[in-house]
Amino acid sequence: MGETVDMTEADGTRETVRRHLAAWWETNARDLPWRFGRTTPWGVLVSEVMSQQTQMSRVVPYWRSWMAAWPDAAALAAASTAEVITAWGKLGYPRRALRLQECARVVANECHDDLPETYDGLTALPGIGDYTASAVMSFAYGKRIAVIDTNIRRVLSRVFDGRESLGGATSRADRELAQRVLPDDAVRSTVWNQSVMELGAVVCTAKKPMCERCPVSAECRFLAAGRPGLGERRTRPRQRFQGTDRQVRGLVLNALRAKPQGSQTIGREEIRALWKDRVQLDACIASLDEDGLIEMMPDGSLRLPD
DNA sequence: GTCCAGGAGG
């Protein structure tokens, strides 16, 4: 040990965790098409937006065809909204598709088709919040920035604090911990963010973490403590899907997406057949219209917007 | 039944 720097035990553990995780990343990282410098910053952004609340395995085929159709912001900006909503398919939360196109239009028209390279510039874009901006900064630009999502919060809380992250909004403690353990070197910080997230996605999962396969099990305070409160969460049980407005909105959009391109319209009869509860159906149609996902025509039919 | 690589609006 050098005589100038007195390394604390915590520093040593942190460094050991970084090394083990980086080695694990080398051989275990999933070969996703937007990784390892194979796409543009815009491609990374698209992958992150598609991945919001959506499993990566479902995202991959959508991302491929999406990027083939619209390789950059200018291309997406020029597409019709109907095409964009249709291409979003069954990824869910279609407002994301609308915001992604709005984002593309801002980038194309106000940024000369160049994605901003600052956190503030990115968060100013439609549909880009703290997580996605940080992810693009780290994964696309290689900047040193702490990325914080539910996986990272869970992994860091377990490994370094020995307890479950209880969900809810990101706390000051979450941010301080993420900052404290982020490697100083930019390149290493990018690997760190990706590998911690990957570990949370495939090994250190919420309910059934596979500690026997974990590269940092020897340093994990949560495991050492006997995994107290495993799977515990503060968030209330999620709203059911069956019978919700989300289901009804999905039915309406699915009916429109199923129509041939160029005439994606459904009439009164077909609309009414979609859902029994007329009041709820009308409310959902109104909310889809407000969101800009559909247009209500004077004759009562619906169509996807131009 | 549970879980998601969140963001926006209230």
Next chain:
DNA sequence: CCTCCCGGAC
């Protein structure tokens, strides 16, 4: 803080 927004994997 809170709620809403989708759909499939497991």
